[in-house]
Amino acid sequence: ETVFPCNAETTLVKRSQSSSEGPRISSLAKQVDAFFAKTVDDTRIDVHQEGQILMRTILDAGTGWKCDVHPQPTIDDLFLSIETARERNLRLCHLAGHGTKQGFVWNASESATAAQHFEPAPIARKLGAISGANGPLHGVLLNACSTYEFGKLLIEHGVPFVVCWKTEVQDETARELSRHFYRAVVDQKKHAYSVKDYQNAFLEATDLMRASAYTKGFSKPLKSSLPT
Numbered sequence: 437e438t439v440f441p442c443n444a445e446t447t448l449v450k451r452s453q454s455s456s457e458g459p460r461i462s463s464l465a466k467q468v469d470a471f472f473a474k475t476v477d478d479t480r481i482d483v484h485q486e487g488q489i490l491m492r493t494i495l496d497a498g499t500g501w502k503c504d505v506h507p508q509p510t511i512d513d514l515f516l517s518i519e520t521a522r523e524r525n526l527r528l529c530h531l532a533g534h535g536t537k538q539g540f541v542w543n544a545s546e547s548a549t550a551a552q553h554f555e556p557a558p559i560a561r562k563l564g565a566i567s568g569a570n571g572p573l574h575g576v577l578l579n580a581c582s583t584y585e586f587g588k589l590l591i592e593h594g595v596p597f598v599v600c601w602k603t604e605v606q607d608e609t610a611r612e613l614s615r616h617f618y619r620a621v622v623d624q625k626k627h628a629y630s631v632k633d634y635q636n637a638f639l640e641a642t643d644l645m646r647a648s649a650y651t652k653g654f655s656k657p658l659k660s661s662l663p664t
Contacts, residue, residue: 464525465502466629468494468618469517471509473533473542486532486579486611490618499622511542511554521566527574527629528621529563532610535580535601556586564593575599575634577617579610597634612648616641 472487487505494503506513517526534541539553567573575597576590587600599617601610620637621629 465500466527467524468501468503468528468530469506469526470503470530471506471514471517471532473509473531473540486614489611489615490530493615493618494622499625500627501622508546509542510546511552511559514542514559515562518562518566521573522571525572526566527572528577529573529575530577530579530614532579532614535578535583535586537582537585540578540580540583540586556589560586560589560593560595563590564595567593567595570594574629574631577614579614581605596631599638609645612645613641616644 468490470487470490472484484507487507491503491505494501504517506517514529514531517529520526531540536553539555540559542552542554563573563576565571573595576587576595576599578587578590578598578600581601581604583600584602587598590598599613617637620640621634624633624637626633
């Protein structure tokens, strides 16, 4: 029910932009791409609940963050995310599912009926190529068991901020870390983020997890160590 003055004249003007000029990162919403890799018959983990929690947390009005959730991704979905990272202002990449010392488990095909291990080194190189001075990516969250070696590779290839797990981790614990961390990130409501800001969000999240465990806030006891 907006009324414009009767003598107003409105004209739409398309902003000129050279073909070589990419989108202005500072003007774009900060993007999180979340990948929840598991097969359709895998009942050991509930990554879809984690995805829903993550979406609700990030998409609160006025946070300046966006989130794309991939509920049954293949490795090609991750590579497409990396290829389009600059134009979408991808700041955080969230990988959840099954991790092993040999690598991360992705769906072998779009049908999500079989799983396939992928060595972490090629993925670390691709993510490092869009990180720090090379692109918009600030950090990667490896919210899966035994992802410490993967995390070290990401750091070696230039990813500024990484969260990973040295040990196996309960599904419920991983979800709680995700919820507390992203809430702490979006609550900062900053235009520019530094590694220290993410570190502060991580410390806030782990403090809340310790407090919740101490007060029996979890339905099951915390048996695994907190992430590194």
